[in-house]
Amino acid sequence: MKPDTDPPHISVVIPCHNEESGIGHVLSEVPHDRLKRYGYRAELIVVDNNSTDATAAVARAGGARVIAEKKQGKGNAVRTGLRAVHPQSQFVVIIDGDDTYKLTELLRVVEPLEQDFCDIVVGSRLSGRMLDNSLCEHHRIANWAFTFLVRHFYKANITDVLSGYIGMKKQVADEITRYLNTHDFRIEMELITKSVRLGYALTSVPITYDKRRGESKLQSYLDGVKILQTLISNLSWRPPLPAIPART
Secondary structure: OOOOOOOOOEEEEEEEOOOOOOHHHHHHOOOHHHHHHOOOOEEEEEEEOOOOOOHHHHHHHOOOEEEEOOOOOHHHHHHHHHHOOOOOOOEEEEOOOOOOOOHHHHHHHHHHHHOOOOOEEEEEEEEEEEOOOOOOHHHHHHHHHHHHHHHHHHOOOOOOOOOOOEEEEHHHHHHHHOOOOOOOOOHHHHHHHHHHHOOOOEEEEEEEEOOOOOOOOOOHHHHHHHHHHHHHHHHHOOOOOOOOOOOO
């Protein structure tokens, strides 16, 4: 068995705001034995985004490294988590802390990255398995609409653009993080659309989606409008050109 001082192969970033009822279940589902069998070791990073409950304590008890992000918003928490990833990690996976997504399926998300099939993997609820009406009808329709627009205008080969289960190669995550600036639930749309503009290859894999534990923070209409604005504004976005060295 490798000592814990060895660098991880997979870094799992979990943004959390008041997720004490879900985060313990998320961490308990890490498939450590299967990861070890395939030669992987994972680090678990929980970003505590101003929780007023026991989220941080539950996360530490579950074996996670807990870091704090005082600026409220999922986007802020995700960026902080991405910057905290071990520098020698190979893959980075983002997953929500409410137990809607399953870390038992972690290898399914990582495998296309390991095989160099793509640079970014998006776990797809819409082409996967949704348990017990976990995604209500109007959210499902909104996701279909956003996915259609991204596939049409960005030519992105993915089937769920609002998924909170995303895997990336470490070097890809490092570059993308430089360009992320949304602070709220627009973070997934920003990450995907800017990744396309950066020329990265994206794909989707089917995943399981369950009912969340705890209270949702999503404001459906307001957040939907903001997400649409991000989709539209990033159509003209391009990464800045590198500075031209001054002549001597």
